[in-house]
Amino acid sequence: MEEKDLNLDFSNNKRSSQISTLDSPDDGSPGKGTFLKSLSFRLSKRNSKKKDTQEEPGSPEKKETTDLQHVIGNKLRNSFRSSRKKLDINSSDNKCDNMFVNGETLREEPPQEKEILSVMEINEIITQNQLERAFGSIQVMEDNLLKEYKKGIYKSNESEYKRKAKDVDMLYDKLFKQMTSIVKNSLVQEDQMDEQMVRSVVHIIDEESKKNRKLSVEEAKLVSPSLGIPRKWKTLWKGVIKENAMERVRSVPMASTTERRWLADHLELLNRNIVQDLLKVKNSLKPLYPDEYDVFGTYVRSFNDSLSSHITGEILSKSLTFSQMHGLLDWVLNIYISDSFMGHPDINVTKLSLLDDECIQRLKSDYQSELQETLKMYLNNIVKEETKQWNENDEPIQQMLQNTSYCHIYIDIEEMTGNHIRESAKLSKDLETPTFHVCMGELSTFTERLVSEFTSFFSGSFTGLFVQYLVIYVNSFLKLRNNPNQSDAEPCTQAVTSIDNANDTLKKHFFKVFSSYTLPYFKKLITKKWLSQRTDFNAIIKSTKEQCQYLKYLIAPLDKEFVNDVHKHLVKGYLTEIMKRKMSLTMSQRKKASQIMNQEGTDLNSAVQDLGSAHEYLFSAIHCIAEIICLRKREEIQSKLDILYQTYPDISDEHIFSIFHLQGIRRSKKTLLMNYFRGLQRMEPHPPPNQTLFSEIENSTRTTCF
Template structure:
C-alpha cells in the first residue's frame, strides 16, 4: 500500500490537484479520510470492468427519468438481493468507490470522457457485474437528491460545474464513515451555506417548473425554489459573471421577479376567493397564504418596511412586503365586491333606494362571513376584522362619492336616500350595528363615511333639490286651482259654515313632509329645510294672490266673492298654523299673508264701490230728497247691493269676518260723507234742515243694516249725524261744539274737511276760517294711535263752492 504523503491532494486556486503519480487505473482513489492503494492487477481489471458496466447502466437509467421513482424502487430490491449473494465473494475487496452524480443535462460524450479508463478490459467481467450495478445504484439516489459530485478519471482530472452554485464539490467516505460525514456537514455554520438552502443543496427547478408549482398552489415549495434561483443569481452577480453580459443578468432577474409576481397574484386570488368559499376550503387557502407570508418575513426579518423598487434588477434579495400586499389586496378585493353590487336602471324612480338596499345586505353578509368564518384562520396580529372593516368603509365612501359625482340630475328623494343611508342605515342594526357582528366589528374609531366637505355639499344639494321640488309643487297647486275653481261656476265647499279648500292643507303637507324627511337625518338639516320651505311659501303666496285677482279683472268671475272668502280663510290658516305647527320664525310669512288679506279686502271694496258708485252720486240731489221717504230710497238701494254682494262674507273665519264687515261698514259711511262734502248745490235754510233730518235718518238705517250683517264698528255711527247737525244748526256756538265732537271722534279729520262742512252750512269764508281755527282738536299722536281712520280716505276737489249769497 502506498504512503499517504504520496497520495495527498493539494488545493490550488480553488481547484483540487492530484499528486504526480502514474496516470493509470492502478493508482489509488482518494477519499476525504485518506487514500487506499489498489496495486493488484486483478482488482484494477475488476474496477475497469465495473465502471464500464456502471456507465452503461447509468446511461440506460437516464433515458427513463420520468419513471425514476418506480424504476429505482424495483432496481433497489433487485440490487439488495444481489448484494446478499455477492457479499462473501467481495469480502476480500477493501476499496471505496467514488460515488458520483451526473447532472441531468450532461451530454453523452461527457459521460464517456468521465468514465474512460486506459486499462484493458477485464476477463472476469461477468463475475464483477453485480458489484458494478450496486455502485451504480448508489449513484442514482445521490443524483436524484441533487448531491454535488466530483469524478476523478484515470488521469486524475476532476470535472466540476464551476459556473453555478447549484453544483458544489465534495468527496464522500465509504459507507461506514457516512454518518460522520453527515455530522460534519451539519456542523457547517448557517452563514456559510448557500442562499436559500438548508443542508445539502438541491438543484433548482426551471422557471416553468416553478410556475407550475405556483399554478398548483404549492406556494411554499415554489417560494423555496424561487429563493434558490434568486440566491444563485445574486452569487453570480457577486462573482461578476455578468459584467460582459448585463442583458443576460437582466433577463434572469426578470424571470425571478415574474415568479415573485405570480406568488403575489396567488395571494391576491386567495384573498378574493375566501369570502365565497366554504369554511374548510377557505381555511386551507388562508393557512397556506399566511405560512407563505410569514416565511417571507422570516427570510427578510425586519425588512418589511423597506419600499420595494420598481425595477426587477434592483428587487433581488429584498423583502417583497407580502403582508402589506395582503392589506392592499384586501382593499382592492373589497372594492371589487362593492362595485359588483347590482344597480337597477335609472329609469326606475326608486333605483338608488333599491341599490342602497342591496349594498346594505351585501356588506352585512360579507362582514358576517369575515367574523364567523374568516378571521379565526388568521393569526391575531393580522387584525382581520379591523382590516376588512376599514376596507369596506373606504370602498363604500369612494362608491358613494362616485354616485354623487353623477348626481346633477338627482331629485330630492335621491339625495335624501344617500343622506339617510350615511347617517342612519350605515350604523344601524341592519348593517354595522347588527348584533351578530359584535364585538369583533368595532365602529367607534371609524371616521365619517363621507368627508365633511362632501357631506356639506350633499346637504346643500339636498336643500336645493327640496327647494326646487317645493316650488314645483306650489306651482302645480296654482295650476289646479285655476283649472278646477277659477274657470268653474261652482261655489266652494262650506265646512262648518266656512268656505274651505285644500290650499292651506296642501301647502302645509308639502312643508311637513320635507320637514319630517329631513328631520330623520339631523336636526340642523330639518331646520334648514323648514326655513327654506317657509321662504318658498312666502314667495308663492303673493304670486298666487296676484294671479287670482288679475284673472278676475280679465274674466270677472261670478263666484269671485266666494273664492275670495275661501282663499282668505286659507291665508288666515297659514298665518296661524305655521308658527304653532312648525315652531319656526314666520314673521315675514305672516306679514305677507296679512298684506294679501288686506289686498283682497281692498279689491273686494273696490268692486263694491263700482257697483254702488252711481247710486252714491245721487245723495243730496233733488231725487234723493224726493225718494228719501219711500222704500225706494237711494240709501236702501245701496244697502241692498252691499248686502247681496257681502252675503259670502258670513263664511269668513273669525276674526277676519268682523274685519271685513267693519271695512264694508266704513266704506258705506265714507262714501256717503264724501258725496255730502262734494255737493255743489246751493241750499236755503229750510232745505238744509230737511237735508239734516234725512241724513240723520239714513245714518240710523246704515248703522242698523251693517250691524245686522255682522259689523261691530259702532264708532262710525256719529259721523253722519254730527255733520247733519252742523248743517242745520242755527247757533254758531253749537256749530263749534259739533265740530269739536266730530274732531275728537275722528282724529284724522283735516281743516279742509271742516271748511267743507262749514261751507255746506252756508257760513262766509272769514267765519269758516275763524271757527275752524278755534276748534279744540286732539293731538297728532292720538290721530295715529287710535287706529280709526275715516276722513283720511276722503278726497275732494280743491275748489270749495261758497254759498255766501245764501248765508244769513
Template sequence: MDECKTERREETSGETELPSVPKSPSKCSKGKDSSIALNFRPINNQGETRLKTFTRDFKSRWSFKDTRKSVKEDSTRVKMDESNKETRNANAKTEFPGKCIEGVGDKDSPPVDDQEENLPLPFSRVHKIMQSFRNGSSLKEKSFEETGASKTSSKLFSLALVLKWQEDGDQATKETESMPEENQTFGREECVQKEPLSVMQINELIQKRQLLEAFEHIRDLEIELLAEREAKKYEDNLKNYMARAKDVDLLYKNLSKEIQDIVEQMLDRSSMDAKVLIEKMVALIEEEEKAHSGATNITVPSEPVDRLGLARNWRELWEKMVSESVTKRIHKVHIPLKDDPSWLLTHLGFLKNVVRQDLLTIKDSIHKFYPDDYCAYDIYLKAFHEALSLHLQDILEAQDSFESYEFHAVLHWVTKVYHSEEFLGHPDLQPELKTEDLPSLLTPEVLDKLKKDYIHSVKRKTKSCLENIQILEAKEKWDSEEQPEALQSQYNSSLSFDIQTIVGEHMKASGKICKNLEMAVLEMSVKEVTEFIPCFGKAFLEQDKVKDYPQFASLMVAYLNNFHDLRMDFRTRFNVSCEELEKNLDELILRYRKYFLNKLMLKTQLMFKKILSKAWIINSRTLDSFIMKILGVIEDFSQHLKNLKEPICKEFLNEVHKFVVKEYIRQILKPKARMKRTKRELISRIMTQEAATINDTMKHLGSNADWLFLAIPHIATIMSEKEKGKIKCYLEQLAWNYPDISEEHMMAILTLRGLSKKKRQSIARHVNRPSDELESGSGRTLFAEIELPNNIQCF
C-alpha cells in the same frame, strides 16, 4: 484490447467526448456506515468491477474515521491494485449518474497513490476537484475552463466540497481532531438537496397551488442566480442573466397572482376551502418574509433584474388585494334602472345586505383562520368602508342633478343606516366588529356639499310644488264658472293644507338626518312660502280684473282664511319665527280688503251719486230708496265675509261699514247750491233716518264699528240747527268724536248749513279740538279718508 487502445488514443488526442450529465446536483443519502458513496455507471462489466474497487477507495479516502491513517498506507493499497491500472485507464469515459447510491465502506480497499497520474480517471477528476478546492477556485469554474462542459455539469460535486482536503496525512489528522463534533459527523448526517426544477415545472406547482414547494424552488433559483452574479459569471453574457432574472421574477409574479386569486375567491368559498387556502397563503407569506428578512422592499415598479433578491411585500399585497376584492364586490352590486325614482334607495339597500352578509361570512368563516397579527377582520372592515366611500362619491359625481329624495337617500344612509343595527351595528357582527376608529363614510367637505345640495334641491322642489298649487287653483277654481255646491267647500281652500304638507314633509325627512339640517330646511321653506304668498295673491287679483269672477268673494274669503291658518300654524306647528311671512300676509290681507272695497264702490258708485238729489228726496221714505238699494248691494256682496275667520272677519266688516259711511258723507259734502231752510230740515231728517238704517244693517251684517254711527247724525243736526251759537257746539262734538276732521271739512259742513264765508271761517277757527296726541292715539280715521273737491262754492 484493441477497443481499449482505441479509447486511449481518443482520450490522448483530446477528442474524448464527455458523458452527458444531468442538470440536477447529486443527492446524498445516509448509509449504514454513515459514509458517502458515489454511483458511477460503467461502460462494460469489467469497468463495473473496477468501479466498485474505486468506490471503496474513494469512500475510504473520504471517511472521517480513516483520516487518521497516513497517506502512505493509502498509497500501499493503490500499488497492490496496480495491475488493474491499464484497465481502469481504458474505461476513463465512465458516465457519472445524477444520483448517489448507498455503499458500504471497505476498510480493506487497496491503497491509493497520491500521484494523479497513477489514479483511475474518475478518481483523478475527484483529486483535481479536491486540489482546486484547496487552491481557492471553484470546481464549476475550473471544469468550465478545462473541459468546456455545460454549466449544470459543474454542479455535480459542489455540495460534496464542504471539507478541505489536506495533502499531508498527519496535518489532516490534527485538523480533524480539532474540528467540532458536529462537523466530524457530517459524513453520517443526511445531506439532501432537491433537484432544481425547470420554470415550467415550478409554474405547474403554482397552478396546483403547491405554493410552499414552488417558493422553495424559486428561492433556490434566485440564490443561485445571485451567487453567479456576484461571481461575475455573466459579464460576457448579460442577455442570459437577464433572461434568467425575468424567469425568477415571472415565477414570483405567478405566486403573487395566486395570493390575489385566493383573496378574491375567499368570500365565495366554503369554510373548509377557506381554511386550507388561508393556511397555504399565510404560510407562503411568512416563508417569504423569513427568506427575505432584512432585504430592501420593492417599493416602485422596476425591471426584473432590479427586483432580484428584494423582499416581495406579500403581506402588503394581501392587504391591497383584500381592498381590491372588496371593491370588485361593491361594484358588482346591482344598480336598478335610473328611470325608477327609487333606484338609488333600492341600490343602497342592496349594498347594505351584501356588505353585512360578507362581514358575517368574514367573522364566522375567514378571520379566525388568520394569525392574530394579521387583524383580518379589521382589514376587511377598513376595505369595505373605503370601497363604500369611493362608491358613494362616484355615484354623486356621476349625476348631473339629483332630486331631493336621492340626496336624502344618500344622507340618511350615511348618517343613520350605516352604523345602525340594520348594518354595522347588527348584533350578529358584535363584538368583533370595531367601528370606533372608522372615519366618516364621506369626508366633511363632501358631506357639507351634499347637505347644501340637498337643501338646494328641496328649495327647487318646494318652489315647483308651490307653483303647481297655483296652477291647480287656477284650473279648478279661477277658470271655472260654477259655484261650489257646498258652502263649506266655498270658504275652505286646500291652499294652507298643501303648503303646510309640503313644508312638513321636508322637515320630517331632513329631521331624520340631523336637527341642524331640519332647521335649515324649515328656514328655506318659510322663505319660499313668504315669496310665494304675494305672488299667489297678485295672480288671483289680476285674473279677477280680467274675468271678474262671479265667485270672487267666496274665493277671496277662502284664501284669506288660508292665509290666517298659515300665520297661526307656522307659529304653533313649526315653532318658527316668520316675521317676514306675517308681514307679507298682513300686506296681502290689506290688499285684498282694498280690492274688495274697490269692487264694492264700483257696484254702488252710481247710487251714491243720487244722494241729495230730488229722486233721492222723493224715494227716501219708500222701500225703493237709494240707501236701501245701496245697502242691499253691499249686504249681498259682503255676506261671504261672515265666513271669514276672526279677527279678519270683523276687520273686513268694519271697513265695509266705514266705506258706506264715508261714501255717504263724501256725497253730502259735495258743493251744492244754497238750500232753503225747509229743505235743509227735510234733508236733515232723511239723513238721520238713513244713518240709523246704515248702522242697523251693518250691525246685522257683523260690524261692531259703533263709533261710526254719530258722524252722519252730527252733520244732519248742524244742517237743521237754527241758532248759530249751537252750531259751534255741535261742530265741537263732531271734532271730539272724530279727531281726524280738518278745518276744510268743517267749512264744507258749514257751507251745507248755508252760512256765509266770513261766519264759516269764524266758527271753524274757534272750534275747540282735541290735541294731536289724542287724535293720533285713537287709531280711528274717517274724515281723513274723505277727499273734498277743490271748487267749494263761496256764497
C-alpha cells in the same frame, strides 16, 4: 483463503469508487449510494461467517483475524471519507453520511432538498396551484442567480443576467397573481372553499417577508428593479383585499335611472351582499389567518372605502330627485351603522364614517337645495289648483270658512312643512333648523305668488266667490304666520314680513274692488233723482250684506280691522257725495232729504252692525248732517255744529261750508254760521284725533272767501 478474498475485495475499492462517482447526487440517478450499500453488505456477511467458526477465544488465528478486520475497517473508513469529499456528499445542499460502527451501518437521513426546476416547469406547477413548491423553486432560482452575479459570472454578459432576472420576476408575478385569484375566490365561492390553498397563500406571504436577501437594497436596485429586495406581499395582499371589495361593490346590479326605485333597490342589495361577505370573512376566513393580519378589520375598512368611492363616483354623479337624495342620506348617516348593516351583532363596527365630513356637508347642502326645489314645485301646484278652482267658479266648502282648522291651504302647507322638518331631524339633528328655514323661505315666495295670481284674477268683480277665497287666504296666512314668528332668524323674519305684506295687499285689493263696485252707486246719491228713489243706495247695502257677510269669518286680528274699515268706507263714500256740492236743496226739499239721509244712515249702521263693526263713532255722522239740513233757526244750527265739532274734531270749515251748500241757506246766514264755527275752532282747539273721518274726505271745491 479468507484473507485472499478480503484482499481481492479491497483491491476493487478503486473501481467501486469510480462507480460511486457516476452515482453522484448531481445527476439525480437512482444508483445513488449503491457502492456503499454493497460494501457494507459484504463486510457484514464476512463478519457473520467468522462468528460461525468454532474457535477458542484465545487462539492465534482468531486474534489475527480480529486485527485484520480492524485494519481493513480503518482503511475502508479513510477510503469512504476520501470518496465522500470527491462526491461532495457533505455539502450544504446534499448531506448523506453512511458510517460503520462495530461492523454496523448507520444512515443519517438527509433534509428536504429544494428542487431546481426550469421556468416552464415552475410556471406549470403554479398553474396547478402547487404554490409552496413553486415558491421554493423560484427562491432557489433567485438565490443561485444572485450568487452567480456576485461571483462576476455575468460581467461579460449583462444581458443574459437581465434575461434570467426577468424570468424570476415574471415567475414571482405569476405566483402572486395565482395567490390573488385564491384570495378573491375565497370570498366569492358559493361552495366550500379550499382552506388549504388559503393557508398556503398565508404561509408564502409570511415566508417572503422573512426571507434574507442576498443583496443590499442599493445593490439590488443597480442589478435589477425587483430582484433581491423585499416584494412586500403582505402590503400587496391588503391591496388585493381592497380591490376585491371594490369588485364586489361594483358587481351589485344597478337598474336604469329611469326606473323609480333604482337607487333604493341598489342600496338594499349593497346592504345585503356586504353583510353576507363580512359574515363569511368573520366565520370562515378569519380562522385561516394569523391575528396580526387583522383580516376582518382589513375587509371592513376595504368595503368602507369601496362604498365611499362608489357613492361619490357612481351615485352622486347622477341626477337625484329629492326623495332619492333623502334615501341616500338616510342610508349613509343611519342605515349604514344600524344593526342591519355594520351594527349587525356579528359585525358590530359602528365607528366608521362612510363619507368624510366635507362630502357629508356637501350632501346635506344638496339635500337642502333639492328640498327647496321640491317645496317650490309643491307650492306652485297649490297655486295652479287654486287658479283652476277660480276659473271653474268652485265655491269653497263652508266648513273652511267657519273653521280655520279646515282651511286647505293652511293644512297642506303646515303638514308639508312639519313632515319635512321631522324627517330631516331624523336624518340628522343639524338638518332640522336649516330645513325649517328653507320651508319659511319658500313660504314667503308662495304667499307673494298666490296673492299676485289672486289679485290679478279678481281684478274687478266684487262677488261672494272673491270674498270667500280672500277670507280663506287671509286666515291661512295668519295661522301660517305663527311658525316663523317663533324665530328671529332672517328667513323667519322675512317670512313674517311677507305674510303681513300679503295680507295687507289682500286687504287693499278688497277695498279697491269694493270701492270700484260701490262708487257708481255712491255717485248717484245726493242728486235730484236720489230724492225720488233709493235704488242705488239699496244696491250698496245689498252688496254689503251679501258679499261682505263672509268677513265675519275672519280671525283676529284682522276680523275687526276689515269690518271697521268697511263701515268707514261706506260712511266716507256717503259723506263724500255731500262734500261734492252737487246740489242745493230748496226749503221744500230739505225735510225730505233729511228724512232720506236719516233712514239711509240707519240702514247703513244696521248693515255694518251685523258684520260686527266696533266703530261706534261713525254711527252718528250721517244723522248729524241730516239734522242740520232740516233746521232753520241759526241757534239750533249752531247747537248741532257744537255736537258735530265735538264728535268729529277733524272736520274743517270746508266740510261745514259743503253742508251749508247742500242745505241751501242764504249767503248772509251761511257767513254768520261759518264765523261761529271758526270761533269754535279758535276757542276749543282739539289735538289730532285718534279716530279720523272728515280729514280723509276731500272737497271738490275749495272756498277761500265768502
